[in-house]
Amino acid sequence: MPALEWVLLCENHLVDNHQRDSLIVEFDAISGKTFPLMMSRFFVVSRWRVDVDESFVFRALLVNPGGNMLGDGKAVATRVHGLSPIGFTCTASICFNATQFNEPGTYRIEICANDVFAHTIFLPVILESKDNADS
Amino acid sequence: MPTLEWALLCDSHEIDAAGKLNLLGEYSRISSLTFPTVVPPSFCVTKWTARPGENISLSFRLRALLPTTANVDDVVTNTDSFANSKALVSVFENFTYHYFPIGGAVLPSPGEYAFEIFVNNTLIHTIFLPVIPLD
Numbered sequence: 001m002p003a004l005e006w007v008l009l010c011e012n013h014l015v016d017n018h019q020r021d022s023l024i025v026e027f028d029a030i031s032g033k034t035f036p037l038m039m040s041r042f043f044v045v046s047r048w049r050v051d052v053d054e055s056f057v058f059r060a061l062l063v064n065p066g067g068n069m070l071g072d073g074k075a076v077a078t079r080v081h082g083l084s085p086i087g088f089t090c091t092a093s094i095c096f097n098a099t100q101f102n103e104p105g106t107y108r109i110e111i112c113a114n115d116v117f118a119h120t121i122f123l124p125v126i127l128e129s130k131d132n133a134d135s
Numbered sequence: 136m137p138t139l140e141w142a143l144l145c146d147s148h149e150i151d152a153a154g155k156l157n158l159l160g161e162y163s164r165i166s167s168l169t170f171p172t173v174v175p176p177s178f179c180v181t182k183w184t185a186r187p188g189e190n191i192s193l194s195f196r197l198r199a200l201l202p203t204t205a206n207v208d209d210v211v212t213n214t215d216s217f218a219n220s221k222a223l224v225s226v227f228e229n230f231t232y233h234y235f236p237i238g239g240a241v242l243p244s245p246g247e248y249a250f251e252i253f254v255n256n257t258l259i260h261t262i263f264l265p266v267i268p269l270d
Contacts, residue, residue: 005262006141006142006143007141008140008141008182010158011155016160020146020160020161020162021158021160021161022145022157022158022159022160022161023157023158023161024157025151025153025155025156025157026155026156026157026158026182027155028140028182028230047143047163049263089163089164
């Protein structure tokens with residue numbers, strides 16, 4: 001069973017020629033002055049430790065504060081980083097496009113491997129005050 | 136007690152003009168033609184949840200797991216202490232980053248290494264780092 005090493009949110013995910021990841025604009029919350037708030041694109045990037053030759057389905061479910069599913073992304077984790085004495089690691093990434101947040105509140109991103117729950121990311125979506133320009 | 140959100144190794148990091156973190160060249164293994172070799176210039180970047188003003192005492196240790204004959208004297212250890220200086224204004228302010236330089240550490244032989252993170256002398260997280268010979 002794959003074991004999650006880390007997962008984070010970022011606005012862009014790049015992979016270079018050496019198969020190394022760059023995570024651009026890591027974030028842990030979203031703010032906006034008006035709602036609904038549209039986020040054009042963001043990534044859920046995760047690193048897993050897996051057994052030899054193991055592949056799995058990485059899934060990220062975006063759930064709104066009311067408990068309703070807002071988005072569902074799936075990816076087959078196949079980009080393996082190589083054998084080590086204790087197994088492989090691999091990166092799995094899902095891109096959410098044109099996500100609309102209708103109201104402020106704490107959203108959740110549920111992370112699953114082969115439909116088995118692995119982790120929850122809490123994503124506060126905040127109504128920004130007029131004198132606070134931070135995003 | 137601060138909570139570790141994630142920890143990863145990368146070639147470099149930068150804060151953009153909006154104050155957002157970019158992680159460049161994340162890696163999870165090291166390959167080398169010859170041994171001993173050294174860890175390339177890079178960082179262990181960690182993200183923490185901590186109370187505003189809370190002091191975080193961190194220690195880092197890189198040690199060999201396999202083979203057990205590796206010279207464990209050739210490890211890097213260091214201790215750092217810093218305060219989460221952000222004021223409690225919003226949920227944004229509970230997070231803080233730490234960047235620990237790890238370049239130059241000597242890796243005497245191929246094998247499995249562990250990069251260990253301690254808070255107040257308690258081991259809270261291990262990043263496994265395979266070191267692989269190139270043919």
